[in-house]
Amino acid sequence: MAKRRRSIGKGTIATIVVIIILLAGIAGYYEYSQFTKPPPTLTIGFMVGVTTLDPAKVYIQNGAYDVMNNIFDPLVRLNPQTLQLEPSLAINWTANANFTVWTFWLRKNVKFTDGTPFNASAVKFTFDRILQMGTGPAFELSPILNSVNVINNYEVQFVLKKSIPFFEYMISGPEFGIVSPTAVLKEGNNFGTEPVGTGPFYVVKYTTSQIILKANPDYFLGPPKIKTVIINVYQSSSTAALALKSGEIQLIWDPLQAMNPTDIKSLENVSGIVVKTWEKPYLSYLGMYTGPNRPLSNPLLREAIAYAINRSAIIDKVLGGFGYVPNSVVPPQITGSVQSYNYTYNMTKAEQLIKEAGIKPGQVTLIAGYPSGNEVRQAVLTYIASQLSQLGINVQLTPVTTAAWIQGLNNGAFDLFVIALAPDYPNPYGWLQMFTSQAIPNPNRWHYVNPQVDSLISSALSSGGNTQLANVYYAQAQKIIGQQVPAIPLWGMEGYYLMSSKLHGLPYPDLLPTMCLWLYPAYLS
Amino acid sequence: MNPLLKYIVKRLALLPFQIWLIFSIVFLLMRAIPVNPARAILGEGASEEAVLAYEKFLGLDKPIYVQYIQQLNMLIHGNLGVSYQTLLPVWHSIANHFPITVEVALGGMAIALLIGWPLGAIAAAKKGTLLDHIGRIYGGLLASMPVFWLGLMFQLAFLGKLPIQGIASAWNVFPHVTGFALIDSFLWGGLPSLIDVLEHYFLPWLTLGLIYSGIHSRFLRANMERTLNEEYIKYAKVRGLDWWKGIIFNHAFKNSIIPVVALVALHLATLLGGALITETVFNIPGMGLRLFIGIYSDDYPIVQGFMVFIGIIIVLTATIADIIIAIVDPRVRYT
Numbered sequence: 027m028a029k030r031r032r033s034i035g036k037g038t039i040a041t042i043v044v045i046i047i048l049l050a051g052i053a054g055y056y057e058y059s060q061f062t063k064p065p066p067t068l069t070i071g072f073m074v075g076v077t078t079l080d081p082a083k084v085y086i087q088n089g090a091y092d093v094m095n096n097i098f099d100p101l102v103r104l105n106p107q108t109l110q111l112e113p114s115l116a117i118n119w120t121a122n123a124n125f126t127v128w129t130f131w132l133r134k135n136v137k138f139t140d141g142t143p144f145n146a147s148a149v150k151f152t153f154d155r156i157l158q159m160g161t162g163p164a165f166e167l168s169p170i171l172n173s174v175n176v177i178n179n180y181e182v183q184f185v186l187k188k189s190i191p192f193f194e195y196m197i198s199g200p201e202f203g204i205v206s207p208t209a210v211l212k213e214g215n216n217f218g219t220e221p222v223g224t225g226p227f228y229v230v231k232y233t234t235s236q237i238i239l240k241a242n243p244d245y246f247l248g249p250p251k252i253k254t255v256i257i258n259v260y261q262s263s264s265t266a267a268l269a270l271k272s273g274e275i276q277l278i279w280d281p282l283q284a285m286n287p288t289d290i291k292s293l294e295n296v297s298g299i300v301v302k303t304w305e306k307p308y309l310s311y312l313g314m315y316t317g318p319n320r321p322l323s324n325p326l327l328r329e330a331i332a333y334a335i336n337r338s339a340i341i342d343k344v345l346g347g348f349g350y351v352p353n354s355v356v357p358p359q360i361t362g363s364v365q366s367y368n369y370t371y372n373m374t375k376a377e378q379l380i381k382e383a384g385i386k387p388g389q390v391t392l393i394a395g396y397p398s399g400n401e402v403r404q405a406v407l408t409y410i411a412s413q414l415s416q417l418g419i420n421v422q423l424t425p426v427t428t429a430a431w432i433q434g435l436n437n438g439a440f441d442l443f444v445i446a447l448a449p450d451y452p453n454p455y456g457w458l459q460m461f462t463s464q465a466i467p468n469p470n471r472w473h474y475v476n477p478q479v480d481s482l483i484s485s486a487l488s489s490g491g492n493t494q495l496a497n498v499y500y501a502q503a504q505k506i507i508g509q510q511v512p513a514i515p516l517w518g519m520e521g522y523y524l525m526s527s528k529l530h531g532l533p534y535p536d537l538l539p540t541m542c543l544w545l546y547p548a549y550l551s
Numbered sequence: 552m553n554p555l556l557k558y559i560v561k562r563l564a565l566l567p568f569q570i571w572l573i574f575s576i577v578f579l580l581m582r583a584i585p586v587n588p589a590r591a592i593l594g595e596g597a598s599e600e601a602v603l604a605y606e607k608f609l610g611l612d613k614p615i616y617v618q619y620i621q622q623l624n625m626l627i628h629g630n631l632g633v634s635y636q637t638l639l640p641v642w643h644s645i646a647n648h649f650p651i652t653v654e655v656a657l658g659g660m661a662i663a664l665l666i667g668w669p670l671g672a673i674a675a676a677k678k679g680t681l682l683d684h685i686g687r688i689y690g691g692l693l694a695s696m697p698v699f700w701l702g703l704m705f706q707l708a709f710l711g712k713l714p715i716q717g718i719a720s721a722w723n724v725f726p727h728v729t730g731f732a733l734i735d736s737f738l739w740g741g742l743p744s745l746i747d748v749l750e751h752y753f754l755p756w757l758t759l760g761l762i763y764s765g766i767h768s769r770f771l772r773a774n775m776e777r778t779l780n781e782e783y784i785k786y787a788k789v790r791g792l793d794w795w796k797g798i799i800f801n802h803a804f805k806n807s808i809i810p811v812v813a814l815v816a817l818h819l820a821t822l823l824g825g826a827l828i829t830e831t832v833f834n835i836p837g838m839g840l841r842l843f844i845g846i847y848s849d850d851y852p853i854v855q856g857f858m859v860f861i862g863i864i865i866v867l868t869a870t871i872a873d874i875i876i877a878i879v880d881p882r883v884r885y886t
Contacts, residue, residue: 069721077636233647235836256721261831268706269716
């Protein structure tokens with residue numbers, strides 16, 4: 027009888043395949059366990075997006091500024107702890123008598139990370155490029171800059187269209203970081219993903235979700251201690267907090283307070299994690315539209331509202347305790363700020379003022395606009411509405427899209443709104459310009475008109491660089507504004523570092539209004 | 552012509568019309584919302600002049616019909632435009648994010664099928680028993696569980712034991728070659744690098760896999776329960792066929808699988824469009840997360856481009872599913 031040939035069944039084949047996969051997995055895992063991982067790097071969780079790394083294209087101060095601050099150098103740099111200007115790519119500078127021509131002497135023997143030399147031509151190229159592209163910081167620069175002239179290889183001159191006594195502060199931000207002309211001409215539109223500067227780090231990889239930086243060994247101040255930085259962009263506050271707890275990241279960078287206060291609190295008193303907070307010169311205001319024929323054109327009503335709002339309660343109950351109560355429309359950290367806002371919570375006084383104004387309960391309805399999706403503003407306005415309801419004032423909360431909200435601010439669609447302001451330079455003018463009539467509708471969102479305030483601020487600007495004299499004018503302006511209250515300084519932001527206890531060296535406090543990550547002095551223990 | 556081939560050609564011939572429809576609907580919807588992308592990008596501090604200049608730069612100053620024709624023309628030539636935010640081509644974003652989404656979707660679906668199908672089959676085969684009740688409770692619980700909650704629970708449970716976010720550790724900085732993290736990591740760092748990525752994918756796969764396994768187990772159980780009441784099943788029992796191999800697997804399962812395959816295709820197509828919540832919780836740079844950022848920042852080209860791309864994926868996935876069904880089920884004939 028012929029023997030039947032035995033064939034290999036499907037089950038046998040499946041079993042063999044599974045065994046092979048298992049063996050491969052075991053071998054792989056053994057190799058993985060023997061693998062020596064490279065030295066630890068600094069991994070940061072960003073709670074802000076990074077849109078581009080081209081300084082000429084950056085429009086808003088999101089995470090792009092924080093990365094650019096470490097890959098580019100401006101001519102002068104603001105020390106985040108002292109708010110004093112320090113030499114960076116320029117070692118010295120001066121202005122003529124009327125502050126219309128500024129000369130900068132440049133540091134020698136500095137190279138871009140592509141090996142090309144830094145010189146005056148690169149400075150001219152950078153600023154000409156900003157003006158030519160007309161994007162990003164051009165909106166700030168083009169009204170004031172006439173031309174940039176190369177005097178010699180290490181001397182460059184800025185000719186301004188008008189007198190700006192603090193011009194050097196205006197160009198101290200990362201948006202004015204000096205770019206490599208060679209790299210720009212080579213990369214063209216891709217410069218935003220392949221940026222080249224002189225900074226302490228250079229970009230190895232850039233995507234919208236992850237950026238990898240490596241230390242520049244030839245940095246003119248010496249190479250940074252941290253050799254590699256990985257930046258991961260997070261959308262979820264809880265995921266970032268868990269990643270910090272697990273050690274997958276060593277720092278959560280959250281300059282715009284996107285983190286949920288509950289998640290921040292969950293990091294306090296956790297072994298291996300440090301939560302450092304400080305008061306920033308970044309204020310949020312309750313704006314009141316003071317245009318004609320509108321309820322809040324009545325100063326008595328504005329004063330009543332100022333007395334009716336409990337700012338401490340807003341910070342405690344709505345902001346989870348993260349914030350401080352300011353005493354002026356100019357933050358207290360800024361030289362020139364004076365105690366000028368003296369309305370403390372007093373409902374009795376508020377009711378008296380309402381009676382004095384002849385306003386009956388329910389007679390006034392105020393439209394309070396905010397960008398939909400902005401939970402902080404919604405929560406604050408809701409709380410304010412409940413406080414004002416005790417005075418018989420109705421507040422109609424109106425969520426709109428961001429763009430519609432900005433248009434509404436411009437054309438006075440809202441009676442009440444919450445906005446925040448952080449100028450680029452630590453000068454009272456940055457905040458007080460919001461109250462000048464020339465600044466209507468932006469940034470004078472409350473459409474406040476007071477010729478006396480206009481005159482005081484104009485006098486301050488014309489004080490010829492005499493800071494003391496300018497501050498006298500600024501102080502008077504603050505007192506008038508504080509008394510007439512077109513805007514209530516609701517709360518000041520707190521900055522914070524949420525970080526591993528192994529991370530040291532970050533500037534503390536970081537008093538730049540919007541903070542700007544500066545990794546050069548940082549190190550891991 | 553082979554009927555199946557004819558069917559495929561007909562389906563694909565409709566694709567350009569479907570793409571045009573998706574593009575037009577998204578285009579009109581985005582412009583119906585009263586937003587101004589230039590304002591959104593420049594921020595609240597920007598002056599009117601700056602906004603108008605940037606509108607011109609983005610081409611938003613042109614009449615709507617001109618924008619529509621220009622962008623449709625670009626689409627016909629395969630150009631999805633440039634992101635308003637990053638000023639990089641939309642294809643660049645798709646190339647960066649889609650492969651990651653594919654890996655998340657396929658891994659999650661594989662786990663869903665490996666768990667869901669056997670559970671559903673066993674529950675149907677053991678109808679009325681404890682196993683059936685457990686299977687049904689499991690299915691109901693997982694199918695109704697919120698993804699973000701399950702993801703968060705896994706993160707808390709595995710904190711310190713497994714990576715809870717991202718797709719690779721800090722040391723695993725593999726370059727973008729194919730875009731697939733599993734392939735690129737292996738090419739760069741071999742097995743250690745690949746295993747690191749697998750560790751990162753484990754929790755997202757488990758989260759998606761368990762939730763979809765609940766849905767599929769319930770669906771398969773319901774279909775198999777119907778099939779098991781058919782006359783030919785009763786006949787097979789009478790004939791004395793083996794219960795598990797002969798009846799459950801050879802007849803009930805195979806005859807119940809068609810609608811389940813269709814459901815798998817539908818779920819896979821949805822996941823390939825981006826499992827937004829999973830990607831957000833585990834911080835995975837996939838399509839869903841990128842699209843969410845695009846919508847949030849009024850980035851028209853990203854939203855339009857991604858929706859068109861997702862539309863193509865859905866149509867192709869559905870077509871592939873139909874082909875598989877036709878191959879699996881000889882009763883299915885396309886005319």
